[in-house]
Amino acid sequence: MPTHTAAVRQKDRGRRTWLFWVTVWLAAGCGSKTPPKQLESAESWAATTRELAIQRRVGSVGRAYTEDMLEAGRRDVREIATAIDLSKLPPDARAAVPLALARLDTLMRQTAESVRRGDVVALGLDAAAADALGDTLRALRTKAGGE
Amino acid sequence: MASVRECRVELLLGCRVVDVDGVVVGRLEEIVAELDDDEYVVREFHVGVFAAFERLGGGMLGRGLLRLVGGKRLYTGYVVPWKVMDLSDPERPRVTVPKRELRELGETQRSAGTMPRGQPSLRAAGGHRQSANENTVS
Amino acid sequence: MEFRVVHDLLDKPVLDDERRNIGRVDGVVLELRRGAAPRVAAFEIGGRVWARRLGPRMARWVEWMGKRWPAVANGVTRIAMRDVRHVGITVSVKCDGRRLPTLAWEQWLRRRVIGRIPGA
Amino acid sequence: MKRLLDLTLGIVTSIGGFLEAGSIITAVQGGAQFGYQLLWAVAVGTLGLMLLVEQSGRLAAVSGRTVGDALRERFGINFFVIPLVIGLLVSFLVLASEIGGVALALQMATGIGFQWWAMPVAFAGWFLLWKGTFGVVEKGSSLLGLVTIAFIVAALKLHPDWGRVGAGLIPTLPAHDGPRYWYIAVSILGASISPYLYMFYSSGAVEDGWGVSDLPTNRATAVLGMSFGGVLSAAVLIVAALVFLPRGIQVDRYEQSALLLTPVLGHPGFVLFLASLGIACFGATVEITLSMAYLLAQGLGWDWSENAKPRDNTRFSLAYTVAILLAGAVMAAGVDPLRLTSFSMMLTAASLPVTVIPMLVLMNDEALVGEHRNRWFGNVALGALSVLATAVLLSAVPLQIIGGG
Numbered sequence: 112m113p114t115h116t117a118a119v120r121q122k123d124r125g126r127r128t129w130l131f132w133v134t135v136w137l138a139a140g141c142g143s144k145t146p147p148k149q150l151e152s153a154e155s156w157a158a159t160t161r162e163l164a165i166q167r168r169v170g171s172v173g174r175a176y177t178e179d180m181l182e183a184g185r186r187d188v189r190e191i192a193t194a195i196d197l198s199k200l201p202p203d204a205r206a207a208v209p210l211a212l213a214r215l216d217t218l219m220r221q222t223a224e225s226v227r228r229g230d231v232v233a234l235g236l237d238a239a240a241a242d243a244l245g246d247t248l249r250a251l252r253t254k255a256g257g258e
Numbered sequence: 259m260a261s262v263r264e265c266r267v268e269l270l271l272g273c274r275v276v277d278v279d280g281v282v283v284g285r286l287e288e289i290v291a292e293l294d295d296d297e298y299v300v301r302e303f304h305v306g307v308f309a310a311f312e313r314l315g316g317g318m319l320g321r322g323l324l325r326l327v328g329g330k331r332l333y334t335g336y337v338v339p340w341k342v343m344d345l346s347d348p349e350r351p352r353v354t355v356p357k358r359e360l361r362e363l364g365e366t367q368r369s370a371g372t373m374p375r376g377q378p379s380l381r382a383a384g385g386h387r388q389s390a391n392e393n394t395v396s
Numbered sequence: 397m398e399f400r401v402v403h404d405l406l407d408k409p410v411l412d413d414e415r416r417n418i419g420r421v422d423g424v425v426l427e428l429r430r431g432a433a434p435r436v437a438a439f440e441i442g443g444r445v446w447a448r449r450l451g452p453r454m455a456r457w458v459e460w461m462g463k464r465w466p467a468v469a470n471g472v473t474r475i476a477m478r479d480v481r482h483v484g485i486t487v488s489v490k491c492d493g494r495r496l497p498t499l500a501w502e503q504w505l506r507r508r509v510i511g512r513i514p515g516a
Numbered sequence: 517m518k519r520l521l522d523l524t525l526g527i528v529t530s531i532g533g534f535l536e537a538g539s540i541i542t543a544v545q546g547g548a549q550f551g552y553q554l555l556w557a558v559a560v561g562t563l564g565l566m567l568l569v570e571q572s573g574r575l576a577a578v579s580g581r582t583v584g585d586a587l588r589e590r591f592g593i594n595f596f597v598i599p600l601v602i603g604l605l606v607s608f609l610v611l612a613s614e615i616g617g618v619a620l621a622l623q624m625a626t627g628i629g630f631q632w633w634a635m636p637v638a639f640a641g642w643f644l645l646w647k648g649t650f651g652v653v654e655k656g657s658s659l660l661g662l663v664t665i666a667f668i669v670a671a672l673k674l675h676p677d678w679g680r681v682g683a684g685l686i687p688t689l690p691a692h693d694g695p696r697y698w699y700i701a702v703s704i705l706g707a708s709i710s711p712y713l714y715m716f717y718s719s720g721a722v723e724d725g726w727g728v729s730d731l732p733t734n735r736a737t738a739v740l741g742m743s744f745g746g747v748l749s750a751a752v753l754i755v756a757a758l759v760f761l762p763r764g765i766q767v768d769r770y771e772q773s774a775l776l777l778t779p780v781l782g783h784p785g786f787v788l789f790l791a792s793l794g795i796a797c798f799g800a801t802v803e804i805t806l807s808m809a810y811l812l813a814q815g816l817g818w819d820w821s822e823n824a825k826p827r828d829n830t831r832f833s834l835a836y837t838v839a840i841l842l843a844g845a846v847m848a849a850g851v852d853p854l855r856l857t858s859f860s861m862m863l864t865a866a867s868l869p870v871t872v873i874p875m876l877v878l879m880n881d882e883a884l885v886g887e888h889r890n891r892w893f894g895n896v897a898l899g900a901l902s903v904l905a906t907a908v909l910l911s912a913v914p915l916q917i918i919g920g921g
Contacts, residue, residue, distance in 0.1 A: 155766035162763060162775050171778040172786045175627025180771050187768060245764060265434070267401055267424035268449050271592070289401040289426075291436050298399055298436035298477050300426065340433045345426075403883075407589050407596075409817050420588065420817030441817070446593050485579065502818070505830040513826070515646055 146199050149191045150208070150252040154245055156184045157215055161241035164222050168234040174226060181223040188216050204254045211247050218244060265348050273349060275305045275338070277357040283336055285310070286351060300340050303351075308335030308363050335363030399483065401436060409486045410441060410475070412493035419473070419498045421487060422446040439487075441498045442472035471497040526737035527744065530569075534745025535664045535752070536800035537617035538610065538707035538861045540793060541854065543749050544773045546700045547756025548766055549693070552676075552684030555750055557701040559685050561708025562746030564901050568872065570738035571879050571894065572714040576721035577730050579884045583718045583871070584814035586878045593815075599870045600815050604808055606867045607712050609860035611804045611843040615641075616770075616853030617797030621790045624774050631850045638844025641801045645836055650723045650822040653806065657799030664748055664796055666788040670780045671751040674758045681754060699919025702908055703858060706865030708749065715871075716807040719814070723823060731888065755780070770854040801840070809836040859916075866912035868905035876902060 144152075163180055166172045192212040197205050218240055225233035267289060275283045284306030291298040338360060344352040353360065399405070401424055410418050419441035427437040447458035462471075473496045481488045493499050546554035572583045581589065588596040619633035644653060690697035726734070759779050760767070767773050774793075777785030806822060809832050813820035818831045826833035847853070876898050879890040890898065 152766065152768055154764055155768060155772075158764040159772055159775070162765060162779075166775065166778045166786075169782070171783045172775070173625065173627075176624045176771070176774065176786075179623070179627060180769070183769050183771065249764075263428045264437070265426040265428050267426055267436075268406060268422070268445070268592075270426075271402060271406075272594070288403060291399045291401055293397045293399060296478065298401075300401075300434040300436065345428055345434070402592075407592050409585070409589075417817055417819040422593070446816075449593055450597060485581065502830050505834055506827055510826055510830040510833055513646075515826075 144194075146195055146208075146255045147252050149195050150248055150255055153188060153191055153212060153215060154248040154252060156188055156219070157241050157245035157248055159184060160215075160219050160222055161238045161245065164225070164234045164238035164241060167226055168231055168238070177226050178223055181219045181226070185216055185219045188212060188219065192216070200255050204251050207247075208251055208255075211244065211251060215244055215248070265345050270345070270348055270351065273351055275303075275351045275353060277353045277360075278355055279357075281357050283338070283353055283357050283360065284334070287335075302340060303338040303343050304335055304363055305338055306335035306363065310335075336360040337363050399436075404483055405436075405439060405487065408483075410439075411486050411488045412491055412496075413489075414493070415488075416493045416499075418489075418493035418496055420446075423449070425474070436477055438474050438476045440472050440474050441496075444472055471500075473498045523733050523736055526733060527741040530658075530737060530741025530745055534742070535661070535667075535748050535792070535796040536707075536710075537613050537793070537797045537853075537857050538703075538710075538864070539749050540617075540752055540796065541767065541770065541773060541857050542700060542703040542707045542861055543752040544756045544760070544776060545767050546704055547753040547758075548760035549700065550690060550697060551757040551761050552681050552754065553688060553690065554697070554701055554704060555681065555684030555753060556687040557704040558708065558746060558749045558753060560904075561705045562742055562749070563897075564705070564709045564904070565713065565745075566738050566742035567894070567897050567901060568709065568714045568875065569717050569742060570735055571875060571890070571898070572718040573721050573726070573734035573738060574731060574888055575878060575885060576718040577726040577734055578728055578886060578888045580722060581884065582722050582810065582814055583715050583875075583878075584811045586884060587871075587874055588815045590878060590881065590884070591874065595874075596815055599874070600811060602867045602870055603711060603715070603811055606860065606863050607804050607808045607811075608839065608843060609856065609863060610710065610712065611801060611808070611839065612846040612851070613853060613857040613860050614797045614801040614804060615840075615844055616847045616851070616856060618794050618801060619847055620770050620853055621794035621797070624771055625790050625794075630853065631848050634844045634847035635841075637798070637801070638840050638847075641798065641805060642837055642840045644802055645805060645822065645840070646826055646833070648822075650720060653802050653822060654720060657795070657802055660795045661799050663788065664792045666777065666781070666785075666792055667748055667751040667755060670777050670785065671754045671758075673780050674755065676754050676758060695915065695919035697919075698911065699862075699915045702865045702912065702915055703861040704749075705904075705908060706861040706863070706868075708746070709868060710864055711867065711871045712804045712807040715811055716803050719807065719810040719820075723821060728888070752776075767854075770857070805836045805840045805843075808839045809833075862912055862916055865905075866909045869902065869909050872898070872905045873902045 160181065163172065163177050167174070167177045192209060195208065195212075197208065200208060218237065222234070222237040222241070225237055270286055270289075273286050275286050277283055286303055286305050287309035288304035289300055290302050290304065291300045293299075336357070338353055342354045344354050406421055406424055408421050410421060412418050421439045422442060422445035423440040424436060425438045425440065427435045429435065443458050444455070444462065448455040475489050475491070479490045481490050494503070543558065546557070575586060576582055579586070587599055615634055615637050616630065618637045619630035622628070622633040622637070623630040648656070721730070721734070755776055756773075759765075759776055765772060765775065774786060774789050777789045779785075781788065810820060812818070812835050813829070813832045819829045820832045821829055846856075876895065878884060879894065879898065882889060
């Protein structure tokens with residue numbers, strides 16, 4: 112290619128635009144989410160907890176896996192609890208949302224303990240509790256404006 | 259042969275070629291040589307978008323598309339005989355005659371020769387493209 | 397025989413006497429002669445040659461690499477057109493690739509790195 | 517007889533090689549959130565891949581040139597650096613996510629964190645490349661990959677409503693979460709049409725010394741192999757639609773997907789999922805690593821062959837060694853595998869135009885493919901794919917912003 116200065120300058124500009132888009136793209140990965148989305152994710156964790164309890168109860172999934180999964184889930188739930196923007200929620204859900212998230216965190220810890228103890232009865236109860244909590248979270252999400 | 263100077267094809271490629279009046283002819287895309295007495299001697303230079311397409315072996319489809327998209331403007335290429343190509347400044351190749359005196363590269367000549375199509379095994383044939391009848395001054 | 401420098405030569409793989417891949421035609425040298433048609437004199441292989449095609453910045457970078465690691469960023473191999481045996485989908489040349497600078501770093505790597513890993 | 521055996525082996529290879537980290541996770545996400553609605557994306561991706569595999573195989577069989585060779589030879593290095601750099605970058609990220617997939621399967625099986633597995637996995641892949649031949653790598657990892665048929669078994673056991681499955685093959689607009697829908701659709705396309713696959717395939721055709729007489733085998737492998745592969749992907753999506761969607765489980769963590777088969781198959785389902793994930797990703801790890809080394813070696817004119825001893829192709833061997841170990845190091849640093857996988861699938865989708873559009877030129881070049889060049893059907897299909905690829909590229913950035921994460 113010819114090496115005229117104009118061409119080089121144009122190439123430089125091209126590179127800068129390109130870098131800009133890559134940065135935007137990378138930054139987008141850490142973009143913020145809306146409260147209904149966050150509640151949906153919490154709801155999915157409640158459902159996962161329920162499923163893990165049921166499957167662990169009959170020995171379908173490994174113990175280490177179940178514990179790891181619950182641990183990872185708790186981390187996600189706590190992250191949601193700190194990141195959620197309460198001011199974007201309707202007034203009657205503002206108190207209920209942090210409470211439900213805290214209960215989910217506790218339930219997941221409890222389930223992990225049941226797994227560690229190998230307590231089949233407790234796991235059944237945990238599954239039922241997770242089911243109920245999932246319903247609560249769904250109701251809250253509807254209130255917050257999710258479909 | 260008083261002086262011998264070198265010029266690099268890969269850097270020449272894609273350079274804008276102007277004619278004697280400074281009118282842009284196009285970008286340099288291909289150099290045609292001929293084996294003459296054990297030496298590869300340059301005969302002509304092909305300039306312009308069409309020449310680029312020819313180099314890429316664009317085929318019927320490419321030629322059709324090019325005509326469709328760019329019309330006459332894109333569908334041009336010029337043959338510059340070595341005698342009128344001035345490469346004294348390799349970054350700014352110059353043609354020593356006006357653009358209108360250059361022969362156009364294109365379909366008219368293409369159809370003049372019949373092209374052997376589709377050799378059964380190109381690998382066996384050594385793969386040399388048999389296109390000697392395309393746009394050549396022989 | 398007609399021969400199109402860009403279509404038939406530039407960027408084609410180069411094979412030596414024993415069909416060893418010795419690189420690609422990274423550049424072609426024309427010899428301009430006063431009063432006679434230019435002649436395709438030789439072609440060149442080497443990182444420095446193709447780097448120059450990608451622009452001055454790339455060329456400087458490869459130059460710098462060459463100064464730092466002479467064994468890795470090798471010199472330029474120039475092969476005269478009279479040593480070319482045949483030009484087709486590949487370019488075969490009359491020479492022993494192992495003696496060319498382009499393969500120097502392949503050999504350097506063999507001695508210094510790859511050859512030392514068990515199982516090579 | 518031998519031909520029939522080769523053909524069967526070729527098809528089995530492509531079935532086994534089809535599923536990998538990206539196609540599993542994107543299909544699971546799609547099914548979990550949108551039911552059967554995204555099946556069309558799997559179908560389009562499979563057809564696109566079939567087209568590209570057939571054409572790159574034909575190019576290799578007729579001209580003896582791989583896609584990488586032809587790109588450099590026809591377009592020159594100034595163009596070639598674009599697919600080279602983009603291809604290496606994208607492949608590297610995909611490679612890291614495949615290593616992540618194997619490492620996660622091992623984590624779920626043992627409870628030891630995936631970061632600890634990344635380097636051993638990379639090393640195992642490297643060892644296979646160092647010692648093995650092309651046949652071992654291709655056929656070995658793919659035969660084992662047949663374990664992924666478990667997904668088809670699970671899908672059949674769930675008795676899906678075939679009418680609704682069929683309806684999913686027709687693209688429709690989503691009722692909710694538009695950006696997310698398109699984001700997953702594009703990711704599925706990226707996961708199915710992986711450039712590394714057809715680069716690898718054409719290099720394999722050259723390694724095996726294919727000629728014009730292998731063209732029927734090539735066509736059959738492309739059509740049958742890729743459609744079976746597509747059916748596997750579709751099975752994953754269907755199972756996710758029947759298991760995860762009604763339970764309200766979304767896949768925010770890679771590990772959640774391991775619950776996919778247990779409700780249907782019980783404990784064996786868990787084991788089969790881990791085995792499928794591990795084996796499929798390991799096969800992909802080895803193939804991507806090779807395809808990166810192939811691309812580099814072909815473009816710069818180094819000697820390349822997986823069948824030769826490493827000391828005879830030192831630069832080639834060095835290239836794959838560096839690639840796989842570096843990618844292992846990325847995972848060992850603890851990058852989130854799900855994020856990386858989604859991101860690299862999106863990037864793959866966005867990178868499609870740089871390899872798809874040039875194929876239009878290559879497959880019409882008489883000097884390369886002679887009488888075997890594309891007919892109108894191949895050109896129209898490839899043209900449509902190029903338009904689709906360009907649309908995907910243009911939508912990738914906005915989609916990553918509003919639909920990603």
